[in-house]
Amino acid sequence: MANRVSSLMANMPIPARQFVVFAIMGLMLAFAAVMLFSSDEPDPEGGPPTVRRLTEEQYRNAIADIFGPETEITGRFERPFRSHGLVAVGTGAAGISPFAVEQYEVSARGIAASVLSKKRRAAFLDCGPKNETEFDAACAQKFLGETGRLLFRRPLSQDELSGFVGLSRSATGQLGSFYAGLELGLYSMLIAPDFLFRIERVAAGNDGAIVELDAYSKAERLSFFLTNAPPDAELLDAAASGSLDGSWGVSRQVSRLMDSERYPEAVRSFFADMLEFDDFGETSKDPQIYPAFNSVVAGEAQEQTLKTIEDHLLENRGDYRDLFTLRDTFLTRSLGVIYKTPIPKREGWQAVRFQPDANRAGIQSHVAFLALHSHPGRSSPTLRGYAMRKIFLCQEVPDPPASVNFTAIEEHVDKANVTARDRLDIHSTEPSCAGCHKVMDPIGFALEAYDGAGSHRTHENGSLIDLSGDLDGQAFASTNDLAEALRNHPETPRCLAQRMYTSAVGRDITWKERYYLDWLIEGFADDDYQVPSLMERIATSDNFFAVVRPMDQPARRVAKNNAANGDGQ
Known part of the structure; x- marks a missing residue:
């Protein structure tokens, strides 16, 4: 057989021979790419198909x-x-x-x-x-x-x-x-x-409990995940032709979509959702206390963080974890007022690198995060600590009980020589407060280096602010130390991978999908925590398109009960 192939190749014209060689090389590379992303993937478990509002x-x-x-x-x-x-999950x-x-x-x-x-x-x-x-x-x-x-x-x-x-x-x-x-x-x-x-609709012709979405639902998941827009004509044609039924066809479309102009928009949209920027619509600041903060600054603050994320993750293919220690960003002149950083340009954005002693390491030190998680007239270590736990670590903190009395805290707000740490000391002695606040306040205290609008400060009400705290056993004494603790926390990349997948499929992960999530985390680490690689791994995985037929659930329970009762012969 090999001799006949060699003979056939030898008798081909050179251009034809080159075409065959390149075609074989392309198929080998495609096979290698498919094997890279799917060789060790756990068997699909799936969840219910979703109905999500745009x-x-x-x-x-x-x-x-x-x-x-x-x-x-x-x-x-x-x-x-x-x-x-x-919000991507809330739409369902x-x-x-x-x-x-x-x-x-x-x-x-x-x-x-x-x-x-x-x-x-x-x-x-x-x-x-x-x-x-x-x-x-x-x-x-x-x-x-x-x-x-x-x-x-x-x-x-x-x-x-x-x-x-x-x-x-x-x-x-x-x-x-x-x-x-x-x-x-x-x-x-x-x-x-x-x-x-x-x-979302299920593919016909498969009666198993775990099935695939049909081709057009696959196209929808791919397109909204990688472009935040509906499938274009080419992707719909791919669905119609059946090419999305195979790994090669999916990989080809994933590469095309990630090379499109819309891909950066999808990444920005995901992070705007994860960072809860939609809450800015209801965020306000007391103009007498924070005269430099207004609606224009609020919009620019969000754009600053998204530009920083896009530049680091996409332009520079940076490590996701470094977002929490990164000192490179972009500022406008109006933002420069709050950051106390002179910006020569009258209009537009200017690249800025904060010095190590500037107390501006990571996106958690950006005005967008600090202002969003504060009160209208003052900062809040509790709100900021809660946000870091929830947003960056995917850790749930219960809401306060209805019987909590805030009077003892509020009455000391404007007293001289009283800091937020002093006011919140009651949380460590009040049983109804201590359980939750001991996981929020210690990390939020480090961000007391910034006022309610996000400007840096060293004193509050005349007293030096104590920034020391602890993040799950990692002690810190400064905002830079907190940045390192967040970056190195094992839940930081895991949270991102979980958020990315749940955003893509529009639902929370199922219990059985935890093995798939572990696989994503391992791949994320192998790829140096590069977000584009994580998104490609999700989009080309079998689990991404796997669903459970809703009508199969009762049947599976009946079958399980029959088997337990010895009736499943």
Whole structure:
């Protein structure tokens, strides 16, 4: 066999021979890549398929991708719901309010009218009736079918398409305009659950308890995870062709999506969600106490942290853990006022490296984190300690009991020579407080080096601030020490991997998936804690697409009970 192959190769023209060699090399590299990410992966366990509502950002990205960024969205979006630390998980648990329904209708009317206006319709329609008052069934079917495929992120069934075409036909007759009728058909698609919700479906032909998502649901998971936007035409074509059924086809699409302009946006969106930046909408500061902090600074503070994360993790392929000791960042002139760092540029961003003695190591020392987790008129070691535990370490701290009396703490706020440590000393003696505060306050005290707006300070109410504390056995005496303790904590990378996976699948991990999570952590460490490698590992893993059929759960319990009772013969 080998001799015949060698003979065949020898008789080929040189260009053909080179093509075959390169093709074989490409297949070998692809096989190696698949083996790298899946060779030791635990068997898929899966969870239930999810139904997730589009976030505001995903909704806007969908409209911009399908109809152009100039398409205005006039409706408002309600405050997102957070679950298991993420809005990305909360979208699968929150309902839909009458206000949201009303605003979706407002947006749908505006979008449909804009797309099919005289000024813009030619960009989306290459057909139409000779007489505008007549209905053109073929044109309507073409437009609604192609647009519906992008909006629903899958091809429309014949019944669905017939329904939208029929609605457009009826509206054309009543309104005397083909384009007005088509506008109603598009409006109906824009308020349909299949657009507003990511409805995952299971692949047909597999009767096992653990099955895969169908090709279009795979495409959805991949695209929203890696671009925070719906699948584009190429990814939908890949789903239609069956190429997403194999590891090579998935790997190819993952590489393409991670090379796209949208990938950095997806990373930024994940970290904005993880850092709870949506809470800035309800964050305010007393202007008399913090005159330099305003809505512009609040927006720039968030952008500072996201720019720092993007630069370190994507541009420099840095170690995720180093985000907590990193002194490189970007500032505007207005942010420079709060950081007490002169910025020569009047407009735009300037790269800055803080000196080791500047007490600015890590994103937990950024204004965005410090201001968000403070009171309107003062700092809070408790809020900051709680946030570090919850956000960076994925550790749950119970809410305070309803019977807690805050009077003893509040009455000493403005007294001379009293610091936050003095005020919160009561937490160590009050039984209802001590259990939780002993894990929050000791790490929050280090961040008392910053006031409620995030400016550095050394004294509070005339007294020198004691920054010493302890993080799970690691003592520290400064903000830099705390930064090192956070970086080196074993739960720091594990928390990130868990958050990344739960964000991708839209639910908390199941008990059996803990082995898969361990596998992700090991790979994360092997890849020097590089976030792009972690995301690629998740997206190319078998577990990423594995689900449990909801109807299988009762059947499995019955089978288990029968087996226990000796009836499972």
